[in-house]
Each structure stands twice: as structure tokens, then as C-alpha cells.
Amino acid sequence: METRHELKYTKEHEWVLIEGNQLTLGITDFAQSQLGDIVFVELPEVGTLVDAHEAVGNIESVKAVSEVFCPLAGEILAINKELEDAPERVNTACYDEGWIIRFKAEESDITEADLMDEEEYLAYAKAQE
Amino acid sequence: MRYIPSGSRAVREMLQRVGVAEIDDLFVTIPEPLKIKAPLQIRPAQSEFSLRRELKAKAATYPTEAFSFLGGGVYRRFIPSAISPVVTRAEFLTSYTPYQPEISQGTLQAMFEFQTLLAELTGMDVANGSMYEGATALAEAVLMAKRIKPKRNRVLVSQGVHPEYLETLRTYLHHQNLEIAVIPLNSAGQTDFHALRQVLDENSLCSLLQVVNFFGVIEDQAAHAELTQAAGCLNIASVLEMTSLGMLEPPGSFGVDIFVGEGQSLGLPLSFGGPNLGVFACKKAYVRKMPGRLSGQTVDQEGRRAFCLTLSTREQHIRREKATSNICSNQQLCALWVSMYLSLLGRKGLKELAEMNYSKGREAKKLLAAVPGVKIRHSAAHYNEFVIELPQKALRVWEELDRRGYLAGIPLVWFDPADDQALLVNVTEVNPKEEIEALALALKEVL
Amino acid sequence: MNPGRKGLVLAEPLLFERSKSGKGGMELPEWDVETYPTEEIPPHLLRKEEAKLPELSEPEVVRHFTRLSTYNYSLDAGFYPLGSCTMKYNPKLNDWAANLEDFTEAHPYAPYRHQQGLLELLWELKEDLKEIAGMDEVCLHPAAGSHGELLGILLIRAYHQERGDTKRTQVLIPDSAHGTNPSSAAICDLTAVTLPSGPDGLIDMAALDQLMTEKVAAIMLTNPNTCGLFETRIQEVIDLVHQRGGLVYFDGANMNALVGMARPGDMGADVLHFNVHKTFSTPHGGGGPGAGPIGLKSLLADYLPRPLLAKRGEELILDYNRPKSIGRVRSFYGNIGVLIRAWTYIRSMGPDGLVQMTGQAVLNANYIKARLEQDFHAPFGQAHCMHEVLLTDRGQKASTMDFAKGLIDRGFHPPTVYFPLVVSGALLIEPTETESKLALDAFCDAMLELKAMDAETLQASPTGAFVRRVDETLAARKPILRWKEES
Known part of the structure; x- marks a missing residue:
């Protein structure tokens, strides 16, 4: 199971990269391997305002669906349009070309958010295996 | 019992292996007070011989020899002899839903072909493998519209929609926080588009038009498309007499968003109204919001063309409460039947069949309108069905004609107590000219 | 060529x-x-x-x-042990009956006097189903099991609504249930609340006690459940739900384990559906048509959909005058061609035949269990199963999917795989009563042979089917849903 040191993680097996008040979000290697071959990613519209823990999209394999949750309240700034034609990127490069959304949040929310660092997440994911 | 292969010896051997003395011991997990103490009070088993006699006697009360002019949602069709022996082959009849594609390519290819045939016929991008029947398909179309435009809440329904469909829709929408507004018909028998224009607004979710409406009148699909499009309201079209699409411009050409229909009219027997066939099609952009099974083309490990059920994440067995529908069993065998009917009928046959139905309808209108006191209610064009107005109570006339061997249409008083002097008359390719002439004569005598 | x-x-x-x-x-x-x-x-x-x-x-x-x-495997060709699907032999007499010309040509708007024979048959079927399920009333309209579920839940909602009990917005559904249960509830705008199974595969009474609040309209339960186990505490479950004002929906998918032995109505179920295409031997047709009549207690009868089969003197009619009805759930009156087959089946079997059917179905499943449980993991450790046996791929070299495809090469339809979801790698095997001991033995032998094979060979299967393994990922990534002329 691959993880990245610079990222924070959620209990829904998502990663976020925090750059100031902007965050990039994707799913973890653990999550993509659990789902299997991803066939479709449903993305929100840019500009959508979301609440904390709101589902903003879906990731589908042939026989499973997993919702994408936004861990913080914010506004969708960008979506990874490439996934419409190449959803397999979530399998092959979940931390890079397989990113899902970019959104903006309040800095105070970011500091208070319930996110795990790499070490905590590894322990969390191991326990679920 | 001849359907159970195990004899007493096999049963004994199996009991021994399982480690119990008798079959009842296997039911120990059922608490004693819940077990049935006395035999079921149903009739004792009958032999195949006696059952066939009884069934024949039960069936015989229906007068297949009567001259029938009944339509109203299911249509009498000439059915070629080639269909039944092939469709009822055990390989089609006794197989399950094709969840194991490697041993279900027959059903899957046939489903893919059905989807193509219906897409061609309706001019839509994608058709699914089938729904139960037309009315539930219509209700599902509105539920799907709600997934596409979740913020809109009003459903506009033409009064030309089959009354049983409208009633089904009301039931399905009862808990959906959607309101239904019925758009009346004008005196020509078409949906009143002035009235529609007045209610269309930013809250209009979808508008339903039955292309050949319940009264047999051909609606103006172009006008409906223009109005709904301008309001950003989804356009849902429905056809119950599907052979009409042999001569009418297909709904897809008018940019219809969702198409639903009753496929019984494509060569299925009447069977007292079921099983029939719900047809469901939509624009490609909406396919992931669609209910029902879909067969898709793919390849096998060796690169050969193969088919499998696809986009299954929409369905209840995966998405559960968030599924696009609760439908599981569909009407696959009926869909197969229709595929075979359309294949036999062919391109030219469909066109000719439609023209024949239209012409027979015109002939019947002419002959019945010539009966003193009888009037054709609607001035707009009909396909093969129309309303006649009588100078007296329709039920009496209908009953009298029945006694003379004519099933002379459907008394509209069944659907509207005030409309008690009208019959809905349907004529198809199975009504020879003599039957139509005889009906006109009988009607003249009865009035 | x-x-x-x-x-x-x-x-x-x-x-x-x-x-x-x-x-x-x-x-x-x-x-x-x-x-x-x-x-x-x-x-x-x-x-x-x-x-x-x-x-x-x-x-x-x-x-x-x-x-x-010829590219289809079929029940007439061989063993088809799909769990929870009851692929029993489909008698040819039933097809003969349904195809009688006077039935197939019957128009639903013809006068009642012409329909008397058919209506009488439907009436008798209704009476038989009432007796079999221990219910007060039966409605034949639903086109399939899930359609019956929807109707049942609509009746339950109407019942609560008439009593002014409008806060009941949830339905309790065990985690082992069919997906149709939660999706049917969703159409009625009810929230599905998952009821976890206990370690014995049965409803967890403590969880039920906690979740069964005044917000719950009903519980939807399948008994025997999809693990092939009878809910032994069914009486306590139902009593608790009733005490707290909820109703009980009984999913009849597994009625083949109960007919003639026990009745959902006696257990306290308020409404249930039958899967006629399972329990009563009507063919599946590659996916349908089925029929899903419902049985119900009289407290729900007022809300039944229009029209209702009724007697007017000697004559059978369709009664539309039902002021509290929820309305229609479809056009016309049901999948009649399927219901004719069910009537014929019940008449062929008679009360004794139906008991023999149920007993043999349960014996056949237990025989498979006895033959395979040393070699395959059987969760929940109950001594006996009902009409189907649940095994898993735990401890096997290959996965459940590989076993499924390997069975194809051995000449068998695979069991239901990866369902129920409460165990990992499920293989749910339902032999039905219409298989001989010889067929059951051949199937068990094949399972044991597959177990002994190396995983790689198994993963390459099937090699003897019309096509090799099909690329379902490609189909879903790049959907091709119709043929188009190549330009």
C-alpha cells in the first residue's frame, strides 16, 4: 500500500494536499485497490458550494460504487476532467493524474479538520484490511 | 410427484449422509408453535389429463370468434407462426438473468439486438432491455427526470395519456413531493398547447405526451418539443401503439429526452393485459440515470466480440437504496418475442403495416360516420383508433352489440362517468373489411 | 465458408x-x-x-x-443451483396452459361475461395463495417480486398515514437482504436503516431493540434469510416490531423452504410477496417476465390497488369502487400468463405434493452441505440449513469467481456468487427439489475437483463455454449499447 508523506488522510480513504486555503483531493491506494478496476468517475460542477462531509461525486467499478466526500465545507475550484475518458487513472496514479477535485476552504476549518497524517493513516488502513 | 426425481431409496441415502432420521428433523429451526399442524386446505393434486380438461373449459368462456374492435393500450396483431416455437425454446425460456455472460451469450446478444431495434424504431440513442409494462415505464421515466433535474417539482401530463397510466403515475409519485398538472385536450382531440404554454415555468420538471393519444389522435410532437425545450423542461414521449412509428416521425427526431412505450403492440399476444412489455429509451447523456438492465458489447479474453450486462452500478443489487429503480426481473422473453417480430416484419413491412392500420382506421371512420346518429368525435388525424359518439347510452349499445358477436370498442364511461355516449373503436390489420362493414350495419340496427 | x-x-x-x-x-x-x-x-x-x-x-x-x-445454458439442459433464485424444473404443462388460445387472445376490456373462466382461475389462485401464506387477502397485480415489495410498502405507508402516524419514515432492513428491499423503500420516500446480522447470521435482537423506534414504519425481512437460515427468533422479532407500532413486510423470495411447513401469516407477517417465478415453477425467460402477487392481513386490505377481483352474485368482476385504494400500480391486472402457470403448478402438486416439494428442497440443500462442509467454509456453523446452503471461498486457493467459472467447464451453472454481502466470497447454492441425488453428487464431485486444482488453471476457466471470460470492465468504461452501421 502506497502512501505519501506530504498528504493528509480521511477516514473515507481519501487524501488531501493542502496548499494555503486550496486543497486537492483524491482516493488512496488502499481505496482504489479495494474498488478494483474503476470504470467511471462522476464529478461535481465547478463552483458548487459543499458542506463538510457532503458527497460530491461517485467512483464506480464494475460491481461497486463509492462516494467521494468532501472533508471540509468549501467551493469546488476544479475537477479532473481527464477522468471522464480515462477513469483508470485513479487505479494507476491515484496520487498524481488520478486526483479528483480541487476546492477552497476556510483556513480555520483546515487547521481544525479531523485529518490523519501518513503514520496515523497507515495504522488506520492496516486495521481495516 | 412426477416433478421430483428422488425416490425413497435416494431420500434414505441422503438422510443418512446428512445424519438425520427423517426430513422433518431438518426443520428443527422452525419453532414448533409456528409449524403447520393440518394439511393445507387446497384442492388435492389433479392429473395432467384432468387439469387440461379443466383449463380448456376455463379458457373456452372467451369468444375468440367474435369480431373485436378492442384496443385502448393493448392491440390485436397478426402474429407470425414462426415466433412462438423459437422464442419458447427452452434455452431462452428456462434460463436465468444472464449474470454469467460466458453461458448466456444468446440472451445477451438478443438483448443487445432488442436495444438496437428499439433505438432505431424510436429514434432514441439508447434503449434498455425492458421494463414491466407501459404504465410503470412511464412512472419510472418521471422518477428518472427527477434525478436529472432534482430542483423542479411539477409534472405536466397531457390528458391524452392513457387513464390507467396516469393513475399508475399518481401512485408512484404519491411519496415523491411532486405535483401533477393535467393539460387538457382541445376539441380536435390534441393536447392544448396554449394551456401547456401557460403552465410551463422554471418549476416544470417534465411534460408527458402520448404521441398517438388514448383517443387515437396523432399529437403534434414538434410543437410539444419546441415548448418544452424553451422552458428547460424535459420532454417525455410515450407510444402504446408502436406500429404507428412505421409512419410517424420518431420521437428521437424531436429531441425527446426520455421515451417510454408499451411493446405489446409489436406482436405480443393480448394475454388479458399481461405479461406485456415496457419499453424505455433515452438520450445518451442520461444513460447512467436510466433504470433497468442493459446489455453492452465487449470482448472475451481471446478478443472475440461478446456481450455482458453493463452499467450495473445503477441497479438495486449494487446501489441498493440509491439505485435508479427497484426493478430486478424484467420482461426479457417478451423483448425477445418483439425482436423476432420486428426482424420478420422488416423495414418495408413495418411501413406497410403502419399504412394498412392507418387506412383501415380511415375506412372504419368513414363507414361508422355514415351510420345515422353516429359522429366521429375528434377532427384531428387518427392512427387506427378513434372515438365515436352515439345518440344514446353507450353501455346499452355496447352490450347489445356484444350479444350479436361484436366487441365494439371501449365505453369511455368507464374512465369518465360523464362521458356515457362514446366508444373508443380500434381497427387493426386483423379486422377484414367485411368485419368493419358488418359492425357498421349492426350498429345501425342497434341504434 | x-x-x-x-x-x-x-x-x-x-x-x-x-x-x-x-x-x-x-x-x-x-x-x-x-x-x-x-x-x-x-x-x-x-x-x-x-x-x-x-x-x-x-x-x-x-x-x-x-x-x-444455443449459446445459452438453460435449466432444461442441466443443474442450475442459483441461490435465492429457486431454479426448479418448469413443467411443460404450465406452458401448455398459458398458451391456450382463448387465454392469449383475451382482451382485458372485453365484457366480464367472456372472462369468467379466466377470472375464476385467478380467484382460485388467490384463494390458494391465501391459504399457503396464511394471509387474509391476496392481490395479483405486481409484475415481479420487487414490484410486489413496492406495493407492500405503499400499503404500509397508507396504513400509517390514515392513522395519522406520519413520523414513521424509516424501514429496517437486515444487511443480508436483497437490494430490491432498500430500493423499493426508497421509491416510497422511506429511509432504509440497516439492521446488522448477529454472529449466528440471524437478526441481532439487541440491535433491533435499539433501532426499532417510533420512527420505523416497518421491518422488511426475508425468512429463511439469504444465508439459508430460518430466523429462529422470528416470533420475538415480529412481536417487538408490532409492540412498537411497526408493521412487518415479509420477502417471500425463499418461500420454497416454507410452503406446507409454516406460514408467514401465522408468524405475524402483515404483508408478503410471492416470487411466482421461484416458488411456483414459472420460467425465468432469461430475466422475466415474472409475477409477484402479494398476500396481506385485513388491516391493509382497504388500501389495495384498483381494481380488485370481486364477486357480484355469481359473477366475478373487477371492483373499481375502492375509496381508500392507493390507486393503480400498473395497467390492467397482472402478468396473467405467468399466473396461469402458477395455478396449474399448485393444482398439479396438491397439498401433499407441496409438502414433499419443500421437504425435498431442504433435504437436497442439506445433502450438498453434508458433502461439502468439510472442504468449504460454511459460516455461522448451524447444523442444518434450509433450502439453500451458504459456503465461502475462505481458505481456498482460488476465489469464488474462479470456482464459478470452473463449474462452467464441468457442465454446471454456477451458484449465486458474492451474495449475500454479509460474508466475503459467498457461494450460495440452492439445488431445489427437482434435482436427483445423481445430479447433486456430480455437482459436489465437481466442487471437490475444482478445490484440488491449482489456482492458475482455475483462473483460466472457462475454456469450454461459448466465449472465454468476458471483459466487463471494458464494457462499463466504454459502453456500446447498440449496434451502429460502420461509416
Whole structure:
């Protein structure tokens, strides 16, 4: 199971990269391997305002669906349009070309958010295996 | 019992292996007070011989020899002899839903072909493998519209929609926080588009038009498309007499968003109204919001063309409460039947069949309108069905004609107590000219 | 050109690829009226381009579909142990009955006097189903099991609504339930609340106690459940739900384990559906049509959909005068062709035959369990199962999917795989009563042979089916849902 040191993680097996008040979000290697071959990613519209823990999209394999949750309240700034034609990127490069959304949040929310660092997440994911 | 292969010896051997003395011991997990103490009070088993006699006697009360002019949602069709022996082959009849594609390519290819045939016929991008029947398909179309435009809440329904469909829709929408507004018909028998224009607004979710409406009148699909499009309201079209699409411009050409229909009219027997066939099609952009099974083309490990059920994440067995529908069993065998009917009928046959139905309808209108006191209610064009107005109570006339061997249409008083002097008359390719002439004569005598 | 793919396994292109211009395979009845012009119809409403239907002669069409049929495995050809699907033999007499011309040509709007025979048959079927389920009333309208579920939940909602009990917005559904349960509840705008199973695979009473609040409209339960186990605490479950004002929906998918032995009505169920295409032997047709009549207690009868089969003196009629009805749930009156088969089946079996059916179905499942449980993990450790046995791939070299595909090469339809979801790698095996001991032994032998095989060989299976493993990922990533002419 691959993880990245610079990222924070959620209990829904998502990663976020925090750059100031902007965050990039994707799913973890653990999550993509659990789902299997991803066939479709449903993305929100840019500009959508979301609440904390709101589902903003879906990731589908042939026989499973997993919702994408936004861990913080914010506004969708960008979506990874490439996934419409190449959803397999979530399998092959979940931390890079397989990113899902970019959104903006309040800095105070970011500091208070319930996110795990790499070490905590590894322990969390191991326990679920 | 001849359907159970195990004899007493096999049963004994199996009991021994399982480690119990008798079959009842296997039911120990059922608490004693819940077990049935006395035999079921149903009739004792009958032999195949006696059952066939009884069934024949039960069936015989229906007068297949009567001259029938009944339509109203299911249509009498000439059915070629080639269909039944092939469709009822055990390989089609006794197989399950094709969840194991490697041993279900027959059903899957046939489903893919059905989807193509219906897409061609309706001019839509994608058709699914089938729904139960037309009315539930219509209700599902509105539920799907709600997934596409979740913020809109009003459903506009033409009064030309089959009354049983409208009633089904009301039931399905009862808990959906959607309101239904019925758009009346004008005196020509078409949906009143002035009235529609007045209610269309930013809250209009979808508008339903039955292309050949319940009264047999051909609606103006172009006008409906223009109005709904301008309001950003989804356009849902429905056809119950599907052979009409042999001569009418297909709904897809008018940019219809969702198409639903009753496929019984494509060569299925009447069977007292079921099983029939719900047809469901939509624009490609909406396919992931669609209910029902879909067969898709793919390849096998060796690169050969193969088919499998696809986009299954929409369905209840995966998405559960968030599924696009609760439908599981569909009407696959009926869909197969229709595929075979359309294949036999062919391109030219469909066109000719439609023209024949239209012409027979015109002939019947002419002959019945010539009966003193009888009037054709609607001035707009009909396909093969129309309303006649009588100078007296329709039920009496209908009953009298029945006694003379004519099933002379459907008394509209069944659907509207005030409309008690009208019959809905349907004529198809199975009504020879003599039957139509005889009906006109009988009607003249009865009035 | 050699038409064979493998000897007499024949290749068959799509209809549209076979189509040759100009031909037709059907003669229409004679034109005996003049050809009327279409001047009445505005030109923009007339079809401009013909629908691209195939153009084939009758023998070509017959051959096309006959060849397709040979690519299907079927119940008439062999063992089909799909769990929770009850693939029992479909008697030919039933088909004969349903295809009687006077039944197939019956128009639903013909006068009642012509329908008496058919209505009488439906009445008798209704009475038999009432007796079999221990219910007060039966409605034959639903087209399939999930349609019956929807109707049942609509009745339950109407019941609570009439009592002014509007806060009940949840339905409790065990985690082992069919997906149709939560999706049917969703159409009625009820929230599905998952009821976890206990370690014994049965409803967890403590969890039920906690979740069964005044917000719960009903519980939907399947008994025996999809693990093949009878809910032994069913009486306590139902009593608790009733005490707290909820109703009980009983999913009858597994009635083949109960008929003639115990009745959901006696257990306290308020409404249930039958899967006629399971318990009462009607064919599945590659996915349908089915029929899903519901049985119910009298407290729900007022809300039944219109029209209701009724007696007016000696005459059977369809009664539309039902002021508290929830309305219609479909056009016309049900999947009659399927219901005729069910009537014929019940009459063929009689009360004793039905008891024998249930007993043999349960014995056959237990025999498979006895033969395989040393070699395959059987969760929940109950001594006996009901009509189906749940095994898993735990401890096996290959996965459940590999076993499924390996069975195909051995000449068997695979069991239900990866369902129920409460165990990992489920193999749910339902042999039904219509299989011989010989067939059961052959199946068990095949399972044991597959277990002994190396995983790699198994993963390569099937090699003997019409196609090799099918790429379902490609199908979903790049959906091709219809044929199109190559440009």
C-alpha cells in the first residue's frame, strides 16, 4: 500500500494536499485497490458550494460504487476532467493524474479538520484490511 | 410427484449422509408453535389429463370468434407462426438473468439486438432491455427526470395519456413531493398547447405526451418539443401503439429526452393485459440515470466480440437504496418475442403495416360516420383508433352489440362517468373489411 | 465458408450484419381497403427515414434466433443451483396452459361475461395463495417480486398515514437482504436503516431493540434469510416490531423452504410477496417476465390497488369502487400468463405434493452441505440449513469467481456468487427439489475437483463455454449499447 508523506488522510480513504486555503483531493491506494478496476468517475460542477462531509461525486467499478466526500465545507475550484475518458487513472496514479477535485476552504476549518497524517493513516488502513 | 426425481431409496441415502432420521428433523429451526399442524386446505393434486380438461373449459368462456374492435393500450396483431416455437425454446425460456455472460451469450446478444431495434424504431440513442409494462415505464421515466433535474417539482401530463397510466403515475409519485398538472385536450382531440404554454415555468420538471393519444389522435410532437425545450423542461414521449412509428416521425427526431412505450403492440399476444412489455429509451447523456438492465458489447479474453450486462452500478443489487429503480426481473422473453417480430416484419413491412392500420382506421371512420346518429368525435388525424359518439347510452349499445358477436370498442364511461355516449373503436390489420362493414350495419340496427 | 466456430457450435453475427436489402420475413394480411393518403397528417409529423430494421427472410430469422439460443445454458439442459433464485424444473404443462388460445387472445376490456373462466382461475389462485401464506387477502397485480415489495410498502405507508402516524419514515432492513428491499423503500420516500446480522447470521435482537423506534414504519425481512437460515427468533422479532407500532413486510423470495411447513401469516407477517417465478415453477425467460402477487392481513386490505377481483352474485368482476385504494400500480391486472402457470403448478402438486416439494428442497440443500462442509467454509456453523446452503471461498486457493467459472467447464451453472454481502466470497447454492441425488453428487464431485486444482488453471476457466471470460470492465468504461452501421 502506497502512501505519501506530504498528504493528509480521511477516514473515507481519501487524501488531501493542502496548499494555503486550496486543497486537492483524491482516493488512496488502499481505496482504489479495494474498488478494483474503476470504470467511471462522476464529478461535481465547478463552483458548487459543499458542506463538510457532503458527497460530491461517485467512483464506480464494475460491481461497486463509492462516494467521494468532501472533508471540509468549501467551493469546488476544479475537477479532473481527464477522468471522464480515462477513469483508470485513479487505479494507476491515484496520487498524481488520478486526483479528483480541487476546492477552497476556510483556513480555520483546515487547521481544525479531523485529518490523519501518513503514520496515523497507515495504522488506520492496516486495521481495516 | 412426477416433478421430483428422488425416490425413497435416494431420500434414505441422503438422510443418512446428512445424519438425520427423517426430513422433518431438518426443520428443527422452525419453532414448533409456528409449524403447520393440518394439511393445507387446497384442492388435492389433479392429473395432467384432468387439469387440461379443466383449463380448456376455463379458457373456452372467451369468444375468440367474435369480431373485436378492442384496443385502448393493448392491440390485436397478426402474429407470425414462426415466433412462438423459437422464442419458447427452452434455452431462452428456462434460463436465468444472464449474470454469467460466458453461458448466456444468446440472451445477451438478443438483448443487445432488442436495444438496437428499439433505438432505431424510436429514434432514441439508447434503449434498455425492458421494463414491466407501459404504465410503470412511464412512472419510472418521471422518477428518472427527477434525478436529472432534482430542483423542479411539477409534472405536466397531457390528458391524452392513457387513464390507467396516469393513475399508475399518481401512485408512484404519491411519496415523491411532486405535483401533477393535467393539460387538457382541445376539441380536435390534441393536447392544448396554449394551456401547456401557460403552465410551463422554471418549476416544470417534465411534460408527458402520448404521441398517438388514448383517443387515437396523432399529437403534434414538434410543437410539444419546441415548448418544452424553451422552458428547460424535459420532454417525455410515450407510444402504446408502436406500429404507428412505421409512419410517424420518431420521437428521437424531436429531441425527446426520455421515451417510454408499451411493446405489446409489436406482436405480443393480448394475454388479458399481461405479461406485456415496457419499453424505455433515452438520450445518451442520461444513460447512467436510466433504470433497468442493459446489455453492452465487449470482448472475451481471446478478443472475440461478446456481450455482458453493463452499467450495473445503477441497479438495486449494487446501489441498493440509491439505485435508479427497484426493478430486478424484467420482461426479457417478451423483448425477445418483439425482436423476432420486428426482424420478420422488416423495414418495408413495418411501413406497410403502419399504412394498412392507418387506412383501415380511415375506412372504419368513414363507414361508422355514415351510420345515422353516429359522429366521429375528434377532427384531428387518427392512427387506427378513434372515438365515436352515439345518440344514446353507450353501455346499452355496447352490450347489445356484444350479444350479436361484436366487441365494439371501449365505453369511455368507464374512465369518465360523464362521458356515457362514446366508444373508443380500434381497427387493426386483423379486422377484414367485411368485419368493419358488418359492425357498421349492426350498429345501425342497434341504434 | 465454414459456418462453424467449433464444429457444430455455429457462429452468428448480429441481425443487422445479416440484413440484406429488400427482403422481408412476414406476410401481412390482405389489403382489402383502399390505400388512404396521409393528407390529414401534417407532413412534419410523418416519418422521413425508415427505421433501420433488418431485412431477412423467415428461415434466416428463425435460424438467427435458434443459433443464439444455443449459446445459452438453460435449466432444461442441466443443474442450475442459483441461490435465492429457486431454479426448479418448469413443467411443460404450465406452458401448455398459458398458451391456450382463448387465454392469449383475451382482451382485458372485453365484457366480464367472456372472462369468467379466466377470472375464476385467478380467484382460485388467490384463494390458494391465501391459504399457503396464511394471509387474509391476496392481490395479483405486481409484475415481479420487487414490484410486489413496492406495493407492500405503499400499503404500509397508507396504513400509517390514515392513522395519522406520519413520523414513521424509516424501514429496517437486515444487511443480508436483497437490494430490491432498500430500493423499493426508497421509491416510497422511506429511509432504509440497516439492521446488522448477529454472529449466528440471524437478526441481532439487541440491535433491533435499539433501532426499532417510533420512527420505523416497518421491518422488511426475508425468512429463511439469504444465508439459508430460518430466523429462529422470528416470533420475538415480529412481536417487538408490532409492540412498537411497526408493521412487518415479509420477502417471500425463499418461500420454497416454507410452503406446507409454516406460514408467514401465522408468524405475524402483515404483508408478503410471492416470487411466482421461484416458488411456483414459472420460467425465468432469461430475466422475466415474472409475477409477484402479494398476500396481506385485513388491516391493509382497504388500501389495495384498483381494481380488485370481486364477486357480484355469481359473477366475478373487477371492483373499481375502492375509496381508500392507493390507486393503480400498473395497467390492467397482472402478468396473467405467468399466473396461469402458477395455478396449474399448485393444482398439479396438491397439498401433499407441496409438502414433499419443500421437504425435498431442504433435504437436497442439506445433502450438498453434508458433502461439502468439510472442504468449504460454511459460516455461522448451524447444523442444518434450509433450502439453500451458504459456503465461502475462505481458505481456498482460488476465489469464488474462479470456482464459478470452473463449474462452467464441468457442465454446471454456477451458484449465486458474492451474495449475500454479509460474508466475503459467498457461494450460495440452492439445488431445489427437482434435482436427483445423481445430479447433486456430480455437482459436489465437481466442487471437490475444482478445490484440488491449482489456482492458475482455475483462473483460466472457462475454456469450454461459448466465449472465454468476458471483459466487463471494458464494457462499463466504454459502453456500446447498440449496434451502429460502420461509416
